[in-house]
């Protein structure tokens with residue numbers, strides 16, 4: 379794609395609004411004097427989160443004019459990178475020499491890094507920790523080579539859920555993300571305590587709060603790179619100022635020939651437009667946990683939405699003593715792969731491996747004595763674990779499995795204080811400020827509820843089709859109708875699984891007919 383017709387050139391932020399003493403001007407000059415190149419780009423800090431050029435792409439589709447008011451406030455944490463003029467595809471628009479990168483190896487060579495390695499500490503995020511200790515230690519040196527970079531790192535990171543207030547966290551009521559946030563906090567605290575126990579120097583240069591800040595800074599800004607054959611992670615000044623958008627419009631790499639980190643356009647970008655980096659196809663819980671934002675319309679170009687919700691299945695207690703044998707056989711099979719009694723599987727609207735594992739677990743959880751025998755006696759290679767029952771084991775079991783699914787997702791839905799309709803209305807209205815934590819929390823829980831709603835519909839459609847006594851044509855019409863009115867993944871299930879049960883029944887009837895039809 380080539381660039382669109384020329385647009386009026388936006389004024390350069392550096393020349394128009396940034397004083398020579400601005401931390402951004404100092405940062406850019408530091409990079410340029412060390413051989414970095416970004417001649418066609420400018421950094422912008424946004425004052426007003428509702429202004430037309432924002433970290434996400436809404437602005438680009440609704441208002442392509444490059445008129446975002448730059449911030450006059452040097453402390454704004456909302457920044458982005460814009461093209462100063464039209465850029466053609468395949469244009470290296472950023473080049474940052476290796477000497478300006480902070481790598482894992484640099485963290486390893488600090489005294490704290492050496493103590494971590496010497497003591498062979500089992501850390502939650504070792505690569506991140508080496509980058510963290512480097513910046514935490516080095517920023518204490520007012521003459522550090524990297525000082526201009528440290529000065530532009532966001533000081534607060536209040537958008538990161540581990541820093542949310544109790545009121546903000548309450549907005550995630552019903553979501554498993556709350557547990558992940560508390561686990562993340564705990565893991566960071568454990569890393570801090572472990573390191574300080576062998577290297578008290580860390581507590582003399584950074585509080586736990588500083589350590590948490592560094593973790594989120596690194597987590598949201600590091601790049602996984604191959605530098606001269608060595609796989610590492612690095613902080614790359616300037617390259618880490620690009621905001622996220624999909625589908626990707628740029629690609630990045632470490633170029634071994636020039637020994638520079640480069641960003642290259644994949645398509646034409648108009649002058650004034652924001653230049654984005656894709657942080658990958660991710661569920662919103664990962665965007666929120668690791669980057670502090672959630673994408674409102676988190677859909678890929680083909681319509682696939684990677685948002686997930688964890689669904690939990692627990693084995694029900696058996697009702698009578700007669701069931702003892704059956705109960706222990708079930709528990710044995712349920713935990714054969716050393717997984718716990720309560721199983722959690724993250725599913726999205728898809729027929730992927732996780733959805734298939736979920737259906738398999740439901741079949742086992744819903745099995746009666748005879749069905750369980752059929753599963754467990756099918757031989758060790760047929761069903762090695764509870765995730766392997768990929769085909770229906772009979773219409774009755776399948777109906778029970780789908781009823782169980784419906785109960786689970788309907789109960790899970792009740793844990794949220796607001797409905798899908800209420801969330802949609804709130805997101806359309808003026809009350810949730812763009813880019814606020816409140817808004818991101820709503821986007822997150824709405825995404826989860828939409829996945830749950832899908833699985834509720836999935837179960838309803840499946841039960842209807844499993845109960846129906848249909849001829850072949852009627853069955854085909856039903857599959858087509860489910861695809862049209864519900865979702866193509868549900869139609870696929872009906873075609874494959876319900877169709878499979880029907881074929882199996884025919885085969886059995888034929889066999890019984892043949893056996894009973896002899897003239898003996």
Ligand SMILES: C[S@@+](CC[C@H](N)C(=O)[O-])C[C@H]1O[C@@H](n2cnc3c(N)ncnc32)[C@H](O)[C@@H]1O
Pocket residue numbers: 433434435455456457458532537598599618619620621622623668669670671672813
């Ligand atoms: C690598 S930094 C990008 C530059 C960043 N805007 C800055 O000012 O330093 C990643 C952070 O930018 C913000 N961000 C990036 N893409 C975003 C998006 N699509 N929507 C909202 N915030 C975004 C989030 O705060 C995220 O943690």
